[in-house]
Amino acid sequence: MGNILDGKKLAEEIKSDVKKEVEALNKFGIDVGLALLLVGDNPASLQYFKTTVGTCRKVGITAYEYRLPRTATLNEILNTVHSINGDERISGLLLLMPLPVHINARRVINSIVPEKDVDGLGAISVGRLAADESTFQLFKGGGKDLHQYFKLLPSIWSFLPCTPYGVIRLLEHHKIEIKGKHAVIIGKSLAVGKPLSLMFLAKEATVTVCHRETQNLAHFTRQADILCSATGKAGLIRGTMVKKGAIVVDIGINMLKNGTITGDVDFKPVAEKASMITPVPGGVGPVTIAMLLENTVRSAQRNEIIKSPLMIV
Ligand SMILES: NC(=O)c1ccc[n+]([C@@H]2O[C@H](COP(=O)([O-])OP(=O)(O)OC[C@H]3O[C@@H](n4cnc5c(N)ncnc54)[C@H](OP(=O)(O)O)[C@@H]3O)[C@@H](O)[C@H]2O)c1
Incomplete structure (x- = not known):
């Protein structure tokens, strides 16, 4: 019988680190926020929505819940995404899939600004992964060693799915x-x-x-x-x-x-x-949700580093 690759224990470790990092940002008066956008009421998506909201609370990330009816138009969904894109309280956006069939999902995903694309599925994020511009995160303790990347252009920063x-x-x-x-x-x-x-x-x-x-x-x-x-x-x-x-x-x-x-x-x-x-x-x-939270806190950290280069978090 093979050994079990236990994801729960790793997920708990990642979430515990995220919690500490959120608390460190809180000391600077920075709240870390994750927006969740659910269109319609697909049961599996709704379950993931609720679980993620609960997990955010446990690590001190504020969950901003956005729900639109199944009949929402593309423009209504895009307007919601644009408002999240410009909301300073929010560091990341999780768009619950699948979207209703009448909606062009790629159009919506690509409207998320790369800085908040913590699910890493937008064309810019995918392109940067393919171009090896974001894979450094696979090598450096989950991107924890942020300080050595000060010298890199903010434009290469994007998140891994x-x-x-x-x-x-x-x-x-x-x-x-x-x-x-x-x-x-x-x-x-x-x-x-x-x-x-x-x-x-x-x-x-x-x-x-x-x-x-x-x-x-x-x-x-x-x-x-x-x-x-x-x-x-x-x-x-x-x-x-x-x-x-x-x-x-x-x-x-x-x-x-x-x-x-x-x-x-x-x-x-x-x-x-x-x-x-x-x-x-x-x-x-369990590791998938933990990575979403880690990406969200990284987004908040990077945002602050770009705006206040002397800040150490
Ligand atoms: N654990 C997690 O956190 C997590 C996260 C995301 C997804 N998932 C799960 O992972 C699974 C895949 O998700 P997804 O979003 O990638 O699904 P998806 O978009 O439906 O893709 C499924 C892929 O599997 C291939 N496939 C389907 N049947 C196959 C078969 N009989 N033989 C060989 N290949 C086959 C498809 O090939 P074609 O491209 O040729 O159609 C397609 O590439 C789902 O069960 C989903 O619930 C789990």
Whole structure:
């Protein structure tokens, strides 16, 4: 049975650090705020909305709750985003997905200013990740060593998407070497698979990305030293598809008919072959929220550093 890659413990550590950093900013009279924007009432999104609001409170971040009806127009949503963009109290914006089908989601995501794009999904943030302009955060204690970046232009600062960033942090927390390893990622979405592949490349892994059109998926998964699945297909990864000793990261979240939550991985047989494996729930999920909060406090810190270069936080 492989060892468990526990995300809850890491998430608690990250949140505890965030709390201290929020308190340090509070001493300068700076409140850290995260806006959450939910359009409609998708149950999973509403659940994530509420959980995030509760977690913000625990670390001292003020949550600004914005809710629009499912019938909201694109212009109404954009106006809300613009008002958040200009609100000095707010350091980051989480836009809950999916948006209603009549809304062009990319248009809305790209209207978030990069400085507040703490979910890292806007075109500028994604471009900076691809151009290796934001990947330094993967190497320096989560971007904590801010002072050495004073010399860098503010324009290169943007945030890494929370879920893939959380995967890298989870692996590193468990002292798993990435450099030189073969990372196989299943899923190529903009939120998870694609940015995760870029992060693994930045960490000098050899990367294979699989998706729905991949022929003979098992041929690729069996080659993985690190196998990450982000498809939303329960039971996709079976025991026979995994190399003995592999590290398995299950990013999928699936609600079964009986109400239980499961990942993409058939846990028991895969855990018997893997050297380490994430559970669902309790693996990548808790770290994702922790990374969102960390990005939010970084945004507040960077904003102050840019405006008051002598400030030490
Ligand atoms: N743990 C967390 O914090 C967290 C955060 C975000 C998402 N998630 C979960 O992660 C999963 C993926 O999320 P997402 O936003 O990336 O979803 P998505 O946008 O629907 O993307 C799913 C990806 O999986 C691929 N795929 C689907 N079925 C496949 C199959 N049978 N074989 C191979 N590839 C397949 C798709 O390929 P094509 O591109 O070819 O269609 C697509 O690239 C979901 O379960 C979601 O709930 C978890």
